[in-house]
Amino acid sequence: MNKFKSKWIAPLAAALLLAACGTQDAEPEKETGSAGQQAAEEEQSGPYTVKDDRGIDVTFDEVPETIVTLQPSNTEILFSLGVGDKIIGATDYDNYPKEALDIERVSDSYTINGERVIELQPDLVVAYTMGDPVQIEQLESAGLKVFVINSATSFDDVYSDIIQLSEVMRVEDKGQEVVEEIKNQVATVQEKTATLTEKKKVYFEIAPSPDIWSAGKGTFQQQILEIAGVENIFADQEGWFKVSEESIITADPQVVLTTVNYNGDPVAEILARTGWDKMQAIVGQQVYLLDPDVLSRPGTRIGDAVELVAETVYPELFK
Structure with missing residues (x-):
């Protein structure tokens, strides 16, 4: 099979209820809620665009149903956003959460099995800027939609990655929730220290x-x-x-x-x-x-x- 190299710069190769009322008075609110939900869904229908870390506007006709992710941290983010079940390809190092272990391996973090990724025909490939740009071009030239995430070097970068991927998957509220949970966890530790x-x-x-x-x-x-x-x-x-x-x-x-x-x-x-x-x-x-x-x-x-x-x-x- 054809494989092309993914170059990493790291020195060693060595990842977040409301009860319904039973009264008759609540019925009109239930109808209003349904109408509001329908309106929200209609607003989200149709093409939408999210800017990736190359500064490229990536346009989606609909929310991706199948994903290949080429970095373990992005796999963990997608699972935290509740869309991990859409991942059909990942790296050898994707081991968290445990469900990630069942995903087909398409990269060992040094080489990417580009031929297999193309065969899988995912709706989305989540790549990273530390990789070889040539591999991204090859995937895109094969008609695949590639969204590039910068390999984060700070917590703000991570928060940005979470928000970006939540926008791609149209789960923006969940993205904000995950970020707030992390910030609250960090704040709790800082209160102690x-x-x-x-x-x-x-x-x-x-x-x-x-x-x-x-x-x-x-x-x-x-x-x-x-x-x-x-x-x-x-x-x-x-x-x-x-x-x-x-x-x-x-x-x-x-x-x-x-x-x-x-x-x-x-x-x-x-x-x-x-x-x-x-x-x-x-x-x-x-x-x-x-x-x-x-x-x-x-x-x-x-x-x-x-x-x-x-x-x-x-x-x-x-x-």
């Missing part, structure tokens, strides 16, 4: 020894750490970067967080590193493995990510 007199210094590891990588400003992970009320020892660094063990030891973090889950026992490996034994996090056994999907996917679980970090670093605030 606001009582802190001092933030703990944290080292966040995304790749293990000997080629150690961490994250700094301008990354999604940095915003999670910041909102969770912790001090990233490498907050002054840009993007994702390789770090030396000496710089970590010198910074002497109080807590180590890692998302490395493919290297045996990552916590034990960090605790046993030569020369790290005097570091506060090692002495206090404050080394924790966190769910890499929750911490790395800019989707609807970003509130969970903030809560997970804060609860791990400041468990006393969540008792």
Whole structure:
């Protein structure tokens, strides 16, 4: 089969009642409600246009019934919007919610089976700007409607993605609801961490020894750490970067967080590193493995990510 490459820039390849009245007086209101609903449906009928992150106006004659999504975070967003059952193609890494595991795989995140995507003839392909533009052109030249979502690097980006996809799927009210739920979850965590007199210094590891990588400003992970009320020892660094063990030891973090889950026992490996034994996090056994999907996917679980970090670093605030 023909496959064409999807280029990712991340350094490692390594996601939210009203009771009816039984009286006769309520009957006219019921009729009015039905008329109002019909009017709303008529207003939503016909072509509509949503601008994607390329700045392109994508016009839909009707709401898509079948979708291929090429990024796990967008799959999670679509499920949160209540339209996950429309997804017929996804990547090998689409594992949340559990229903996503039953979707056909059309990409391994490095290569996209373009031939199969075209065979599926989805009403919509949700792509991402970190991919190779050529692949988008090939899908569009085959007559497929492609909506490009920028790979989010901030919470505001995620909120925008949710709203965009809710507009595409004509579930705008649900989109606003999901965004508000996330913001409320984040605010609840911040209320707890606001009582802190001092933030703990944290080292966040995304790749293990000997080629150690961490994250700094301008990354999604940095915003999670910041909102969770912790001090990233490498907050002054840009993007994702390789770090030396000496710089970590010198910074002497109080807590180590890692998302490395493919290297045996990552916590034990960090605790046993030569020369790290005097570091506060090692002495206090404050080394924790966190769910890499929750911490790395800019989707609807970003509130969970903030809560997970804060609860791990400041468990006393969540008792």
